[in-house]
Amino acid sequence: MSELDTHGSNLPVAEPIADPGLPEHHYRVTDVDEAQARRTERQISLMFGVATLLAIGFCVAYVTVDFETTFLGWSAQNFALGATLGGALLLIGIGIIQWAKKIMQDHEMVEMRHPAKSSDDDRMAVLDDLNAGIKESQIGRRPLIRNSLLGAVGALALPGVFLLRDLGPLPYGQAQTVWKKGMRVVNDISGLPLRPSDIEVGQLINGEPAVFFPAEGEEEAEIHGHELLAAKAKAAVVVVRMRPADITPDAEKANWGIDGILCYSKICTHVGCPISLWEQQTHHLLCPCHQSTFDLADNGKVIFGPAHRPLPQLPLGLDEQGYIIAMSDFPEIVAPSYPELARDQKKLDQENDRDGA
Incomplete structure (x- = not known):
């Protein structure tokens, strides 16, 4: 039997596609081997630790490397600042990716569409999901990763403080110009x-x-x-x-x-x-x-x-x-x-x- 569709044509109405379900979950090595998980944790923490040292190295280079010095035809200071800050950001990014791919739980989830305005129950569900995500991230179980990440991100504030110096000299005492008597x-x-x-x-x-x-x-x-x-x-x-x-x-x-x-x-x-x-x-x-x-x-x-x-x-x-x-x-x-x-x-x-x- 056929029914008229929404355009008035005498065509059969298509049935919704059946829910195919989720594929079988595949466990990672770090999910079943705690020793491997510990090694991965140490590797990620090492990245965060090196990122912390690079952020400190940025501050050291800013103070000690002269602006006029060149390295392979480039400004040595610019090269040092770019290498240290860029390396710190790169290692933090790689470490977070590795953390998400190998340590955090990766069980698949399905979220049904819902109206734009969430109900109170949905809001409570979101809070439950956030708490579950915090638990699944194992940030409580992996203090080495957590503390090294906080240290690396905190160290990134140091270059920002040092770069404030590039805003220019303070106006105090800057009263003279190059003008002199007799200058045309x-x-x-x-x-x-x-x-x-x-x-x-x-x-x-x-x-x-x-x-x-x-x-x-x-x-x-x-x-x-x-x-x-x-x-x-x-x-x-x-x-x-x-x-x-x-x-x-x-x-x-x-x-x-x-x-x-x-x-x-x-x-x-x-x-x-x-x-x-x-x-x-x-x-x-x-x-x-x-x-x-x-x-x-x-x-x-x-x-x-x-x-x-x-x-x-x-x-x-x-x-x-x-x-x-x-x-x-x-x-x-x-x-x-x-x-x-x-x-x-x-x-x-x-x-x-x-x-x-």
């Missing part, structure tokens, strides 16, 4: 020194000290690599020109400009983003990260956003050839506004007051 201001793209005639009213030029662009016949900068990049980033400036009548400088900054040309640090005093979004009509410099806004016609004062300190200003002058030069380093600290900076700035202001007196 150059275009950061071409490296050409700037004259007042090169800058029009309303124009902004990204600049940096001439030390990074030595003239022909001069020696190159003494710093290289990441130290050079850090020095260039910290010494970056913006040079702008406004009508002198629009500028309202503080009394001590009255002679820091040249016919409306002013120079400010390019580093936002909020979290250190580079800024150069210039609104020439309003004389505002906008940070693209968090919208801190500085009025360059009013001593770099903060008029909007989360920044709390004005942009540091670089005093300018002219050399004998008529090029724009710095008259000193930045009197203010060039860095994000960490709490330490307020303390340093206050100390610096007090020293300047004593020198002036």
Whole structure:
């Protein structure tokens, strides 16, 4: 006999496939031979133990291996850090896999489909299954595996603590840049020194000290690599020109400009983003990260956003050839506004007051 199916066709309705059941369970060697299980336990624990030593070795290599040392053409420190941390993670992973395949019980289970929302009975069943899984993992019976795994995973926290050092030097005491009296201001793209005639009213030029662009016949900068990049980033400036009548400088900054040309640090005093979004009509410099806004016609004062300190200003002058030069380093600290900076700035202001007196 046939029945109409759901589409209305006169076809026989297929019966559900009968439950084939589970295949016969095959016991492993470690299930029937406790001596073999003990050997496997020791092997897994050895992996976890070596992983612990490698995690400690990462910390030792981080402190003792010099960054500039090379090994087979690679950085020796990078090689040591990668080998130790990678080896620790690899051994922990292999050990856990071996634990699951050879020690934990492997009886097959069937789980029937159920509604999305579980009943209270199902939830209790899940807790029972979790407890059964903990029991089947034999973590209580195998303290050697358990303790060595906890030691290896705990040791992995050590590299994370040591890597915090790579977040950079603390801002405390980082008040100086490479700017010095008589150092020319150059275009950061071409490296050409700037004259007042090169800058029009309303124009902004990204600049940096001439030390990074030595003239022909001069020696190159003494710093290289990441130290050079850090020095260039910290010494970056913006040079702008406004009508002198629009500028309202503080009394001590009255002679820091040249016919409306002013120079400010390019580093936002909020979290250190580079800024150069210039609104020439309003004389505002906008940070693209968090919208801190500085009025360059009013001593770099903060008029909007989360920044709390004005942009540091670089005093300018002219050399004998008529090029724009710095008259000193930045009197203010060039860095994000960490709490330490307020303390340093206050100390610096007090020293300047004593020198002036």
